[in-house]
Structure formats: C-alpha cells, structure tokens
Amino acid sequence: MSALINTDFPSLTLFSKGKVRDVYLTSSPDHLLFAATDRISVFDVILRNGVPDKGKLLTKISLFWFDKLKDIVPNHVVTADVDSMPEEVRQYKDQLEGRVMLVKKAKIIPIEAIVRGYLTGSAWAEYKKHGTVHGIPQPAGLVESQKFPEPFLTPSTKAEQGAHDENLSPEQGAKLIGADLYARVSEIALKLYSTAAAYAHTRGLILADTKFEFGLVSSPGSPDELIVVDEVLTPDSSRYWPLDQYAPGGPQPSFDKQYVRDYLTGVGYRKGLEAGPEGKAGEGWEVEESVIEGTRKRYQEAYQMLTGEV
Numbered sequence: 001m002s003a004l005i006n007t008d009f010p011s012l013t014l015f016s017k018g019k020v021r022d023v024y025l026t027s028s029p030d031h032l033l034f035a036a037t038d039r040i041s042v043f044d045v046i047l048r049n050g051v052p053d054k055g056k057l058l059t060k061i062s063l064f065w066f067d068k069l070k071d072i073v074p075n076h077v078v079t080a081d082v083d084s085m086p087e088e089v090r091q092y093k094d095q096l097e098g099r100v101m102l103v104k105k106a107k108i109i110p111i112e113a114i115v116r117g118y119l120t121g122s123a124w125a126e127y128k129k130h131g132t133v134h135g136i137p138q139p140a141g142l143v144e145s146q147k148f149p150e151p152f153l154t155p156s157t158k159a160e161q162g163a164h165d166e167n168l169s170p171e172q173g174a175k176l177i178g179a180d181l182y183a184r185v186s187e188i189a190l191k192l193y194s195t196a197a198a199y200a201h202t203r204g205l206i207l208a209d210t211k212f213e214f215g216l217v218s219s220p221g222s223p224d225e226l227i228v229v230d231e232v233l234t235p236d237s238s239r240y241w242p243l244d245q246y247a248p249g250g251p252q253p254s255f256d257k258q259y260v261r262d263y264l265t266g267v268g269y270r271k272g273l274e275a276g277p278e279g280k281a282g283e284g285w286e287v288e289e290s291v292i293e294g295t296r297k298r299y300q301e302a303y304q305m306l307t308g309e310v
Contacts, residue, residue, distance in 0.1 A: 003038035003050030003292075004099075009092050019046055020058070020236060026102070027086045031078055034101045040295070041236075042260050043269070044165060048286040055099040057299045058234045063101070064307050065233040069195060073188050076103040076215065076229045106215025106229055111173050112158050112165060113185050115193035117151040118208040119144060120239060120252070122167070135169040145208070145241075146248045151193055153186045158213065184226055185214055196233050203305050205255070206246055210238035235299050255302035263291045 012024040015032060019041035024033040036055030040047050059080065066075045079085065080101050082093045089096065116123055116133065123133040124144050131138060134154035155173035156165040174182040189212045197207040210233055216224040231237055235256040245253055264285065303309070 001052040003052045004055060004095075005037060005039055005050045007035050007037060007095070009095075011088055011091070019044070020055070021230075024089075027088055030105055031086075032103050032105055033085070033089055034103050035096060036099045036231075040257065040260065042257055042264060042285075045285060047260075049289075049292060051292055051296050051299070053296060054299060057303050058231055058236055059099050059101065061234045061303055061306065062231045065196065066228075068199065069192055069228075069232070072191050072195060074225060074227045075232070076101075076106055076217075076227055078102040078104060103229070104217055104227070106217050106227060107224075108158070108229065109177055109181065109185065109214045109216065110158050111155045111168065111177060111182075111185070112211045112213055113189040114154045114156060114209065114211045115151050115189050116154055116209040117148060117193065117197055118206070118239075119146050119148060120208050121258075123154070123209075134167050143249045145246075145250065145252050151190060151197070153189055155182075156211075181226075188212075188214075188226070188228075192228070192232075200240065200306065201243065203308075204243045205302070205305055206241040206243050206252075207233070208239035208241055208252070212237075235302050240302050255298045255305075257295070259295055259298060260287060260291060263287055 007022045009024060012026075012033065015023045015025050017023070020037055020039050022035045022037060024035065026033055036059045038050035038052055038054040040051050040054065063077065063080055066077050069075075078101075082090055082096050082100065085100075085102050089100075089102070119127060119133070119138075119142050126133055127138055127142065131140065136152065136154070139149070153170065155168045155170065157168060158165065168176065170182075177185070192212060193207070193210060196210070200207045212228055212232065213230040215227055215229040217227055218224050238256060239258065240255040241252040242255070251258075264287065269285065
C-alpha cells in the first residue's frame with residue numbers, strides 16, 4: 001500500500017500547499033478544492049514518507065464532526081461527493097475519491113484556536129518550568145496528563161509551511177484579530193471542544209486537546225459569517241487517549257501523532273535539525289515503516305471508535 005505524498009492535477013490550479021492538504025482553485029469563484037494527502041507533519045515539519053490512507057481517514061473524521069457540530073457553528077463544506085463537483089474536478093475522480101472536499105472560500109482568521117482540557121504536550125513542558133500555559137497561571141501541584149478544572153483556549157499563530165506556529169497569550173490573540181472577534185472565536189471553540197469531548201467520552205475516548213481554525217464568509221448586505229474551516233477533531237489536530245487506560249501522572253497512550261513524535265525524539269530529533277538526523281540540508285526526516293504502519297492503525301482505530309464504522 002503506497003502513500004499519496006503529492007497531488008498532481010494538471011488542469012487544476014494549485015492555490016496553496018499546506019502541511020497535509022493541497023488546495024486548488026475551481027471554476028467557481030466562491031469555492032476551493034481541499035485534497036488531503038497522506039503526508040504527515042510532526043513538530044511543523046513534513047516527513048519524507050507518508051501514512052497510506054491517512055488523507056482519506058482525516059477526511060472521513062472531519063466530515064463526521066462537521067456534521068455532528070453543525071448546529072454550533074457553520075462550516076466550510078459544500079460537498080464531498082466528487083460527482084457533484086465541477087467538471088474539471090470530476091475527471092480526477094480515481095485520485096480524489098474519499099480524500100477531497102469542495103469548500104467555501106473564506107477569509108482565514110490568522111490564529112489557531114487551541115483548546116486544552118488536559119495538561120500535556122507543550123503545555124506540560126511550559127507548566128513544569130513556569131507554572132503557566134501560554135503565559136496563563138495554572139494551579140500548583142498539577143501532574144502530567146491531569147484534567148484542568150475547566151478547558152481553556154490557548155491561541156497560536158498560523159504559520160506558513162516550513163515555519164513554526166508561535167504560542168500567543170489570550171491578550172496577544174485579541175490584539176491580533178480584535179477583541180470582539182477573539183471573544184466569538186473563543187466562545188465557539190470552547191463549545192465545540194466541550195461537545196466533542198462529551199461525545200468522545202461515550203465512545204471510550206478522552207479528547208485531551210484540539211485546535212480549530214476559523215474563517216469569515218462575506219454575503220452582500222449581511223455581516224460576515226463566522227465558520228469553522230480546514231479539518232476538525234482529527235488525530236492530526238487533536239490528542240485522543242483511550243479512556244480505559246487513562247492514568248494521570250505521566251504520558252498516555254494515544255491515537256494521534258504522539259506516537260511519531262516519540263519515535264523522532266527517541267532517534268535524536270530536536271527543533272533546529274529539521275533538515276535530517278545528521279543535519280544534512282534537504283534530506284528531511286524519515287521514519288521506520290513499523291512506525292508508519294502503527295500510526296495508520298491508530299488513525300483507523302480512532303475513526304472506528306468515534307463513528308462505529310469499519
């Protein structure tokens with residue numbers, strides 16, 4: 001089974017290339033084509049080898065959540081049915097089936113809304129040093145993977161490919177996009193997280209944290225509409241832990257990219273050595289096939305647990 005690392009649609013115009021998704025223009029001025037590849041990005045770095053079927057799994061999980069959460073906030077999905085897409089897209093159906101969405105064009109709000117329910121990852125690293133998360137003071141005596149008294153929003157910048165996202169304080173986030181818009185984004189992100197976390201719990205999963213991205217859609221004579229864009233609540237953008245194995249006080253088994261992060265740090269990865277394990281420019285990082293297969297199985301299991309589908 002091979003992984004789709006790059007898309008190639010000669011008659012479509014590439015609009016942007018993200019860490020995982022390739023975005024194309026369509027004949028509709030109001031719509032874009034989102035194609036989820038099998039690339040995997042860890043520490044904001046794209047690895048040389050991808051995870052087979054990852055793009056299809058991410059698309060299915062996102063579509064599941066977009067539908068489940070649509071009463072909280074509208075989303076950018078127009079259709080995931082290739083046969084209902086513009087003619088210039090349909091000719092690539094064999095490559096696109098299961099991994100694309102036709103979406104509304106939106107003005108992207110330039111922050112990532114990270115909602116944290118549990119003390120883990122970079123939040124744990126900061127807490128150990130300073131007793132804060134994104135500069136926000138936290139109660140003393142918390143242990144790794146402990147549940148916070150209440151989930152809260154920690155914004156970050158939305159970096160271009162090859163660059164690192166930068167953590168922001170809530171005050172910095174509000175200054176960047178405006179206090180009123182930040183308040184709306186914060187309220188909706190927290191509601192999305194709480195609703196999703198409660199559902200995941202019924203499926204035997206803990207949603208430790210996640211990130212959302214938002215955009216604004218203009219309509220003549222109406223205020224801009226806030227929508228959620230990109231992907232939602234996938235193992236790429238979220239940490240899922242098995243509920244029956246949860247034990248605060250250390251790292252948790254996970255259904256997300258933590259498996260790959262742990263592998264990379266174990267073989268010597270650290271920020272600043274993105275070019276390759278020996279620092280050779282342009283070679284990039286590659287992971288063992290056993291890690292790739294283990295990651296694929298974790299993503300597949302997360303999808304099955306969330307949706308009940310095989």
